[in-house]
Amino acid sequence: MTGLVWTALALPLAGAVLLAVLGTRLPARGAGWLASLVMLAAFACSAIATVMLATRPHEERAVVQTAWTWLTAGSFQVGLDIWFDELTAVMLLVVTGIGFLIHVYSIGYMKGDEQERRFFAYLNLFVFSMLLLVVAGDLVLLLAGWGLVGLSSYLLIGFWHQKPSAIKAAKKAFVMNAIGDVGLALGIFLLFIELGTTAYQGVFAGAASLDSWTATAAALLLLVGALAKSAQLPLHTWLPDAMEGPTPVSALIHAATMVTAGVYLIARMNPLFHAAPYALETIVVIGVLGLLMAGAIALVQTDIKRIIAFSTMSQIAYMFVGVGLGAYWAGIFHLFTHAFFKALLFMGAGIVIHALHGEQDVRNMGGLRSVMPKTYFCMLIGALALVGIFPLSGGFSKDAILSSALEVGTPLAWVAYIGGLVGALLTGIYTFRLMFLVFHRRMSPYAEAVAPKAVKHHGEGPSSMLWPVYILTLGAAVVGFLQIPGLTHVFFDWLEPIAPAGMVEPSAVQEWLTTLIAVSIGVAGIAIAGHLYLRENDAPERMRLGRGRLIDHALEHRLYWDDLYEVAFERPAQWLAAFLRRDVDRPVAGWLPTDGLGTLTAFLGRSISVIENGVVRSYALVIALGVAGLLLALLVRAA
């Protein structure tokens, strides 16, 4: 079983290396198939391993295995450990499964790009990193995966590196993630100092013994890492920019897998967070704020992928709320369903963009329903799932989170509950704003000029792009049935052992009640969107609810977070660096001890040369004065 996990981990790495080494010796088309095949194999391994895990008795389901000692120094020791349990299995399946589909999709999407091989190498590298992150049995190893994920994300966002905007976005993502890495690393330091180990076993066993301040500090530091990776407040600004990358990347990394790593981390570290209630509350607060803010911003975006990106941020904020409330299973469940419908939405958007020759602005779309019916259908399913319309998957998972808030019942939980419902309204509006602007209404002139012709020639897309979408559509529709309140209980049962201190589980009544409310709100949101955007008018991109220019302006500028960072950090740092270089380092360290002293000694040397004037009687004078002077000094001294 562990062998399979190792294999699943090694396969994408091997794929990446193979692609990098073979390079142009590999036919361009072959690269995609090779990468996809690797992913399929990895998925198969994961699936079989999961089945084998399921056959084990409950208490033997957490398996640890060390390949070799990775790093040691003094008492500090990190093994190359894998930790395979139920949570790992879920993540493995999501990463390899969705990953496989996206690989296949990419074959079509990237066709004709001259850098195809590089793309698939990066994709495989990403999957390896993500797998390392989820199977790691040691916090340091998790951090390694954590960082490598960021690296692959950087590479993929900046894949089209000729575009300065893409490179800028990639750098931004990397730096933000590096901040998160540092936070995570600091948390690991603290845990090592307190517990003497960074392996999960030791940390889980020792978490309870930590005093509450230490536990809170460690948890908050880990949370910094989670926030950066999952693009949550206040480290979220990189995610919308990350849409500069190719669409499959957005689907894989910025929807299904990487950005959910923060949720995974919190769920994984639940014994620690359990010991740090303040940290959990912080997570809830951040989650609520994030889901509202991201939903609001999504209302006014015009880039199709950015809308989905903000939606992703918002949905992950839901997951944060879930894990923050202690309903780890609900958070992971939402992660699971979200992976399907969000990947689906991105891939659908990718098909649209493909058909429009790269156009991403929703104002240049419209009316595509008739041209691309299959895509429309699939995306509709995805959108409904996102809004949480019964019986699609998103509803079950989101409502599980909200109803958990009911179960918890603290004031904060109530806030979360209300916030979540408001968020659901926003979700309905922005999702169907997207759908209406893209697929309904009258075709924009650009779309009219491009889309019908493209579809006529190539169909809605190559089958390698469509089939993954179909599969995901199916998944988005049905995976929610794993956990139908009162009926099925698979997900909770499966994940229950990962939280030794127990998980919050709402009652079926709470869940159904919430579902009722949430679905109504969602439908209301759709209706509002219909009211606003289905009618033809001259300003479709405007969210006309907020008439104040201030709100519009603020939302369009994403509530000024980027500007804040620029003014608060970037510019001062740039200025400081320039100042130090020009006015401090060069003169003080560079000039003064070398040229400065050199100038001084040269001046002294020339002064001495002046005395050495070549006139012999002047030399004699110096000698005479020297003798007289020495004599005087010594006679005075002797006297």
Place this chain on the structure above:
Amino acid sequence: MITATTLITVPLIAGIVILIVPFAQRLAGYLALLVALGMVGAVAGFVYRFEPMAGYQFGDDAEWIPQLGIRWSVALDGVGLAMAAVTALVVACALGYGLWAGRDRTHATFGLILITEAFLFLVFAARDLFVFYVGFEGMLIPLLVLLAVWGGEDRRRATVQVVAYTAFGTLLMLVAILWLGLTAPNGPDFSMAAAVGRGNDLVFWAFALAFAIKSPLFPLHGWVLPAYRQSSPEVAAVLSGVASKAGGFAFLAVLVPLFPEQSARYAWLFIALGLIGFLWGALLAFRQPDGRGVIAYSSIAQMSFVVLGIFLLNAQGSTGATFQMVNHALVSAALFLLAGWLETQAGSGDFRKLGGLARSRPILATVALVLGMAALAVPGSSVFASEFLILLAAFADAWWLGTIASIGIVLAAMYMLRWISAVLHEREGDLVGQLRPPDLRSGALLAVLPLALALIGLSVAPAQLTERVDPSSQMMVSGAYGEKEAR
């Protein structure tokens, strides 16, 4: 029998022979490369035979100048072996690059590089203060000549700056060594063992100054930028890759063990300087207009960080510092070779004239990316492992120390990404468009590849190194650690 003496004598003699005998250019290059590869083999043999717990090994100890109590005493422990290994590798790669790039009067450059290697080995293996001084000062000569003769436009000034700094430091150290050696209780004795704990503050500072300049530790880094910028790529690689490590190594292997009391007492100062230097170098690297500037300031930052790690005086700090030195040697040597290659091929290292090189140059892009990512310590890389250890040690020392230091990691990410994108990405620069530089191939690739592969290897299993280094490095700081605990 191959011992540490072999490591020193063979490249020294070979270097002098190659320097003097006017071989044909190619022949001299191949001979030098052969010797350098032989050294790699010899060091590999040492690594294979090394017993981590057995202290100093492969040593020789013989009378040299008995009148002064000076012995030819050389041996390698884990730390020294790690440094020697990386030196052998870096020098071989630098020679390979030089051979490929082709210089006028090759035999002289190659001979001098081999001589440098010999002196470096001497520094890393010395067990006698006199021997140590010979290596420490001796390596300066060939490097200076290499810089002064084969350097860039502004080489004169660079040379003078290097001399002004380094000579000053080492000569004061010489006086300190004399004091230690000649005032030994049982007559003159220059062995390091006899000097442990005997120094006073002045002697300590004389040593510290020399090492700080060589490292370079903030604020004594003024010579670095001109030296690194004006050297030819292979010399810059040796200079920043391994020669500067002599300073860091000396802090760990000489200063701290010899002066446990002072090291513990003044540790705070070195920690502070290391911290400032780490951030300072990173900030300045961020504003450099060319690749070498970035790498030079990142070297300052990294070496300051190493000093910080050493003066934490615990196992993670010292092992991490050693490991970090190895990593940085590989990274900066490779980056300098690459930056130098770029300058030759694209006509300039100026960012404004570069850019867009990744387009249709997959090998260059891959190698540069791997190195860049290693340099910015992407988690999972070997540099990450070493920085992690140092930061962990810093955090254990004081939480705020580790926290502030970790800012440097983020800054490192920023300047390395700037370098990568300025060179590889975005629009093609003017010079790139005009000169159409080729992809990284043949000799230049072969020279950089071993360094990159070594980095990858160390990323896969860093413990292979740390396990060998750890007992030695812990031993080195144990005395000072005891003092620190006692305070």
Place this chain on the structure above:
Amino acid sequence: MIEAPNVDVLAIAPEISLLVGASLVLMVAAFLRGRDRGVGVVIGIAAFAVSAGFAIAAWGDAPTVTIAQALQVDQLTQAVRILVAGCGILTLLVALGWPRMREAGAEYAAILLFAATGMTLIAGSNSFVTLFVALELFSISLYVLCAFDRSSKASLESGFKYLVLGTIGSIILVYGAAFLYGATGSFQFDGVAAGLAEAEPGAWLVVLGVVLVLAGLLFKIGALPFHMWVPDVYEGAPTSVTGFMAAATKIAAFVALARVLAEPLAPVRDTWEPVLVVVAVATIVVGNIAALVQDNVKRMLAYSSIAAAGFGLIAIIVGGEAGSRALLFYLAAYAPMAIGAFAVITLHERDHHGITTLESIRAWGFARPFAGLAMVVFLLGFAGFPLTAGFLGKFLVAGSAVESGWAWLAVVGAIGSVIGIAYYLRVILAMYDRSARSGVHAAGAPGLASVSIAIALCLGLVIAGGVLPGIGIDWAGEAARVLAAGR
């Protein structure tokens, strides 16, 4: 009846050999008028060799005082005899490279032999009369040698300047000796010492005598403020003579100074010690700083020899066994470097057909690889880089200072050395300036082979003294014991 004093012929055989050699040379020259005068040089070399042979044969004999208390023949005397003879041989080899030697070689050799006789005598002098006579013997010979190139205005000028200033120096010395005679009633060293020991401390007459004697001797070693003649004389004199002056004169004058301080003036150490400390510091500082701005290489080396004199004074101040040993080794190490360096300059003057400046020597190192490399080694030796004899010399001097509580003087010396490195480097940089094209082609000319032999010999000595200095240190130690015992 006048009782003839006991003259131990064997004890003064070296001097006799030199004088016989001089006479022979002159006689042969008379016979060979108009024909090849190289014979004179050969006889000169033979005379030096015989002289050195006698001295070596007598090495280790019990010290004697001969010719009625006038001359001490001990290890120190023998050492100086050997050193001076060595310098003489090397100088004659170098001088052969000078075109004038074809006409006036015999006279040159003869006067060089006279000068050498004076130098060996001064080292063994046991009274101020002997000291003065010996001093004048070599001084006047040197005036002649400096002006030997009658066709060169610079040479005549340097000879005249040296004569005027040198005579003033000598007069000051005699004047001082007269006052000491007045104070103690004796010119004999032991008599003076005994008289001074009885004299009331700080007596003005004694102070007067001591200051004047010191001034006279400091003039000869070229210490501040009596150094003014050095640059002009060194620059103007024929280059081989300059080398001889820098090497042999320095040895003789320093040994004489050391003997005078250790024997007659030992009781008044309190009087002269502060003088020498001030002079030493000033000499090191001024010599080094002034050398920094020189463009004429000979002149620069003249200033550097002033600085070296300051360094030697440190050893004199330290005194005792360690200081004297260091002094002797330092002087012995300095000699081949000086002669070698000036030999290289001789070669360059031939190649360049003119004086040696930083401008004219540009890129010359590439044209003459061997001489260039040798020059680098000599300059590094001056600068005190390891593995050269110069390093060991400075090491011993600084070591003796540190050992006996004069560490700050060692630090001053070290700082001076840093400046020194800067100007030696200027020469190296110029010699290997790739941007310049050497206008000089290595030309074969008669006599150059012997110059090369001399350079090779010097090179061998410099490196041997740096790598295996044990014999030299023992040897210097044995010779120096005389001075240590005298106090």
Place this chain on the structure above:
Amino acid sequence: MGIVVFFLAAFLAIVSALAVVSQRNPFVSALGLLGNLVSLATLMLLLDAQFVAAAQVIVYAGAIMVMFLFVIAYVGPRGEIGPGTRKPWQVVLAVVAGLLVVTQIVLVVWTTDFGKPSSIDDAFGGPGAVGQAFVTDYLLAFEGVSVILFMAAVAGVILGAGARPKRLTTDQVLAKEGEAEARRRAASRAAIEAAREAEPGEAR
């Protein structure tokens, strides 16, 4: 009597010394030196140093002065350089140095208690006593002086002897070598050029 002679001789010595250093004409200076050394010989006689006084007159007047006069005659009017100096600070400092030296020495000798002069026998200062000292205790010095004088004679020949026929200066020798060298190089350069033109493909 002794006092009068002393002061007279001392006065003459000083005046003649001043004449030596102040006269524009070196011939007059030389005569001043003559007066100076005769006065000094007188003072030495007062100090019972008859032999030295005699030697003073003989050596100086007989040898040194003659040489001086010959050379002065040889050089002629070119040897006349006026006392006027172009460096005022040199004058000031020279006088300061001279005064410092003289005052300090005078101060020292007048503050030192020398005690009574030793009693001496008749032989003191005579040729016998001095000669005996010379060939016994100071044999080496004696021989040394003779070697120096021998060497000086050789030197005098080298420096002042009549010019040898057609002797080139060093600069000329070097220049000649240089010309030969330049010719050689020009020839080889021409040969290389010719070879290049013959094979244009090979030229770089």
Place this chain on the structure above:
Amino acid sequence: MSVGLPFYLSVSAILFAIGLVGVLLRRSPLTTLLSLEVMLNSVNLTLVAFSRQVGGSDGQVFALVVMGIAAAEVVVGLGLVVAMTRREMVLDTDELRSMSG
């Protein structure tokens, strides 16, 4: 009352200073050499005076030695002057400064 030692020494000191100042002020090489002779003479006076005081002949012997050496030095000095004249150099020591700095 006889003339004491200090008188002689004072005369000698004065002569020494005069000679010294002569060297320092005069530009003619010949006069410079003559001034040096004055200094040498003054030293000789000192030696002889001390010799009388001490009562040994050492000082007188030294004076004779000095005389001999002065002769040798004059030979060389005058030889140099002759050689300079032959090379048609200006006989002005202030002009003898082809080397300086």
